[in-house]
Amino acid sequence: MIVTIVIAVSRADGLTTKDKLLHNGPAAVIAKSPVQGKDKAARGKAFKQILVALIVNFGTINTGMAFGFSAVALPQLEKNTSSIVVTEEQASWIASLSAVGTPIGCILSGYLMDVIGRRLTLIITELPLILGWILIATAQNVNMIYVGRVCVGLGSGMLGAPVRVYTCEVSQPHLRGMLGALASVGVSSGVLIQYVIGSATSWQVLAGISTMVPILALIGMLFLPESPNYLLTQDKEDRAHYSLARLRGSTYNIDEELQKMIAFKEKNHVEPLKKPSEIIKALMAPSTLKPFAILAIYFFLYQWCGVNTITFYAVEVFEKSGATLDKYTATITLGVVRVIFTVVGCVLGRRCGRRPLTFVSAIGCGTTMLAFGTYMYYSQYWKSAGIEPVATWVPVACVLIFMMACTIGYLIIPWVMIGEVYPTQVRGIIGGMTTCVAHLSVFSVVKLYPFAKTLLGVYGVFWMYGTISILATVFFYFFLPETKGRTLQEIEDYFCGRSKYLKKASIPQDNLQETHPEIGWKNNP
Template identity: 40%
Template sequence: MPAEKRKNDEDEIYHKKLLKDNSNSSSEESISSKSIFAQCLVTGAVMLSSASCGMPTGYSAILLPQLKSTNGTLQIDDNIGSWIASVHSASTPLGSLLSAVLMEKVGRKLTLQVSAVPLIVGWLLIAFAQSHNAILLGRLIAGMSAGLTAAPGQVLIGEISEPHVRGIFTSVPFASYSFGILLVYALGSWFDWRLVAGSSTLLPLIAATLFFVLPESPVWLVKKNRDEDAKRALVWLRGGNNIQAKQELQQLVSRIDSQQNPGNSKSAWKQMLEPRVIKPFIILNIFNIMQIFSGTYLIVFYAVDILSNISGGEIDHFLAAVLTACVRFIFTIVASILLAFVGRRTLALASGIGTGISALCLGTFLYFQADCSGSGYFAAFCVLIYVAANTIGFMILPGVLLGELYPANIRGFIGGLTFTSFNFILFVITKVFPLIRDLIGVHGVFWVFSLSSFFASIFLYLMLPETKGKTLEEIEDYFGQKNILWVVNNNKSSKLPNA
């Protein structure tokens, strides 16, 4: 009997342990689901901001043809058209520079809310414009908003996301950005440009309102010595998991304290010279320049004009522009999914090589193009392939990497500077694009796109580290090492093994 009783007791203990384990497992799954949901809410609000910024970016593509129309009330020539297309990017660097300051002074969240104000004002000026100057002013003010939004959105997502989902979350704003372009293209193909401008005020208004119920970045809160607020934000972002929130907070406080103690106290400009800052800054800025010359945004600003030059009048240019926006939107979603399974380097190289080959083929086809039926459809199809290849890596990766590569204590400032330099160069190239197109032809433009894409692929192969699944601290430590080329350091002592 004693042996039988002992066996029954052991069985009872085993079943209780099994029930406890199952309960813990169920509880952990519940917390994990809540954590993902909480991070999705913040990401969703950033996505709305990104979509609202995508609309003025694509707006020139539908505005210029309507203004050039013989029935247009404010007719324009190519010179005024180039200013309308490019002036959006002229003020974007100023907005990016302001975001670098605001992100550190008032926080990531409030900066995103503030950015909605100039965007709404800009759209209203355009909607009620009675002159070209009013349109230019509206575009200028809206461009400032785009600069204010870009870096804070990427930084906020990068700082609130867990490593295993950070790649997806930091890339999906580009899907919403592409959706904003698609939306404005679609609206512009159906409605008058004034109505499109007026209706575009809704998205930024909704986004700014949503941020009132969402937490600030824990990283920024710790930097401002608001540890209790940071803890509450982390508990909410981790689905109520107090243990994980406490561990993350301790790591965060320790790292930021070590960077901000009197012995390590330096101005932001002096920190720029440190390897952990200057190396990712160089990588991202060269990547951005190569991205611009690969045509990523030029095809957005001048979509209808470019397609009208290659389709030979065989297809509706507005429809073709909408199709390019659809392809861009779809492939940003595909890229966001791929980032959960594929490394950043793999995606960058695939995109660069794909963009280079497709642009080379399209440029060569246009150079030898004969006036035959159906050639316009084939050229337009080639453009869609080019857009797909370019979008899947080159369009989304600079923003993803901005949220990953820069150190926590200077991320806001350096992120704003990165977008400032990017948008200034984009403004210059967008302004002179019509002159370049007339000088070398559309086929020559795509050859330039191709050459830049191949150069970018070589550069990224040599320099870009693999950051998939790595914590922000591990990435920062990698750049602090004595390394320059990833392909050399990867075989030695890097803390970021190849994914």
Template identity: 30%
Template sequence: MAAEESRYLLGYPASDAYQRVQNKKLYLATFAAVLGPLSFGFVLGYSSPVIPELREINDPTLRLDSSQASWFGSVVTLGAAAGGILGGYLVDRVGRKLSLMLCSIPYVSGYVVIISAQNVWMLYFGRILTGLASGITSLVVPVYISEISHTKVRGMLGSCVQLMVVTGILGAYIAGITLKWHWLAVLCSFPPCIMLLLMSFMPETPRFLLNQNKHAEAIASLQFLRGPYMDHEWECRQIKANVEEEGLNLYEFKNPSIYRPLLIGMALMFLQQVTGINAVMFYAEIIFEDANFKDSRMASVVVGAVQVCFTAVAALIIDKTGRKVLLYMSGIIMAVSTALFGLYFKMVLPHGNNSSNANLCFTLNSVSPGTENNLSWLAVVSLGLFVAGFAVGWGPVPWLVMSEIFPLKARGISSGACVLTNWVMAFLVTKEFHDLIALISYGTFWLFSAFCCLSVIFTAFYVPETKGQTLEQIEAHFRRS
């Protein structure tokens, strides 16, 4: 063992140190953590099957009109933005594990409020609570997984966050076909309860424990996560070398090793949303209807299944291909598909640029007879390309990179800023999409295509490749820069 340790200390690749690692309990801890993103996915998917039911419900105090239905779907993003701020505080104050366990409270409370709702405002409040939990989850889980993982599997396990989100969305779509809105809320409350139970048996991350000067607890955590055959003291020394015990103050944001990764992370979250994912998904139902998919709920299931499949592909290959390759490929595919969307709308919407009615772009009644059916294949192909492209790169990778690039002492506040950026942009894109369509019609999708091209350029010049590097090596890279 002494000979092996000397090899690692003399500068051999960090991945060599993990030849003896046992991953079973690491995978168990990851599974417990990603029940949070699964819960988050159920929150996002819940509104799709429920809104049509609530718009037709007999109870006038709960019946939603068009405006209320829009708020019921989008108010989650406001709760999630607040959750990002709260999560940034919690993750550094009480730790990664406890923050994740605390998420189960607003998750379950939100569904209880929805189930017992007596008016529309209670429905909103329940959605805000589940959104708050989603915001905390979207921050804490990537940090937790990145800090318990080693370099050989960190990309794959980090990508499981987005995989479980889209799995939750798909699960809500499928369950919504048969379950009423009350019972669907009951089903959605199960994953956070199971997460709370399992996480109580999982360890805190070694990096957080060492930052709290809890060396013995960090060793115990590594023994659980790596198995008995690793040199846990060696890994502790590698982590400890980069752990800075003093707190973070605002003056330190002048340091490039702090502000550069923060700006990269926020830009990734901004670009993820302005590439148009929420807008395109919003229109998916109409596209399938035009292509003679009469059951819009089943169309949502098809879209969700495509997301799950390609996110799983990304998780399997990301540690071999690297992060930047997937971002390049994803950005190019999305740029092409959104450009095709714009072409489709230009051909099927006569006088689209002169339209004063935004609803024209969501109904094809004014199209020349047969035009939309002849071109519906173009819309469906564009939709499939876009969803697949997003799922393989710009869906999972920004969350993974966010969890890798921040220095330990700035991880909480920097991650919070990124999550806030993501959810605020998600809200703005979702709410302003109608107005943008009314203003520039099919040009909206060409604008999204331009942002997709910008995302490729940004990746080329500013996003670091983190494949095969420890978190400490990534931090050292920004310090050297």
């Protein structure tokens, strides 16, 4: 880290601050950031943190499978040759019912995280997922599919917050952005798996194969250590020390990090909340409500940019867009692009920060949805007039570029921030409530798509999505904080009002400027 000191000229005696320091000696001790080499040596072993993050995020593949299942299963179920034939209304329920069970799972796991711990909650989340996929795979009627989708949604909702909170709590700041985004890689991979397998097999076989993911995830989670942050809130310092040792390696100064966490806990009176009145008071505090409001609005805006309409109805959207490319080939290509750019987003999240990637998504998604809707408008006109469509590559290009833009920001940043912005005492509960809001937004946009399509026309729906995304940039500009490179304690201090700086340089200015106000810091990475 390179630290630059900006010297201001003193008008009182014509001497610069530099002259004063040279002639009179230093007036204050200026603490500099560690140099790059020592900073790297002081970090824990990245491999251990990455391995733990990969294990815990493996289960998120299932969430993507829940999203992608309806895209390939519904066209099969709507055929007269299907063993279970469904109507358009029943199809919309199959697509959206997973999002009905999800909010319940979010609230439940949010509560369990703060009561029984992150690790045990993660293990429990896999059980409804296994049951749900078995019900769908063996379904004899549409009601069994309904129940199976609700169970899968319940498990997906239970999984969302614990995965992200756990990943952020066990990761060091320089890895947290990248590892926190692994959940989005898992979701995108799950969508792609469903698109690929679903295009080559029946929906029953697809559901049976999907059962293997939560089973393997359950086995992996049995070997995870508990979150040190959670153990400290339970006054289990010895276990927290042991957990940190497993996560950081033997060469890392575990005692130093642990003492910083304990000091923060004691300074801010972070104690377990046992009474309902204590929990409600913590939930109603500005340090909780401010980030909750920001993320709740973020999730609503990005869901109504149309991403899950594209994901859940991918085959139908390509079929009606006027594109000449095979609809299943286009859908699989969409899944591949989503996975690739989710990985790209993980890397960029570590380097670029949360705000810039969000702006890329908002503007990119907005412009491509407006262009896509415009092409669909002309496509319908050409079809009714008997005119041969032109530039049939345009709708496919719009959807692919839309997914690229959406993935590197919208599909990663708010999910990473769930594990970053909330106070330690209620991080589990409020994290669950946030994922609940996110999935309620998913349900609303997916369930209302057929209605909106009837009311506005297909092209009108995508014009609406594009407009919402463009307007969202105003909200993000004024209210979205930058958390890149900050410790969880620094972020909590910011929302509690103990610190005024979060979007600025990552080195606090207060101590220096109290002693020498004419000296400002510039922190150049």
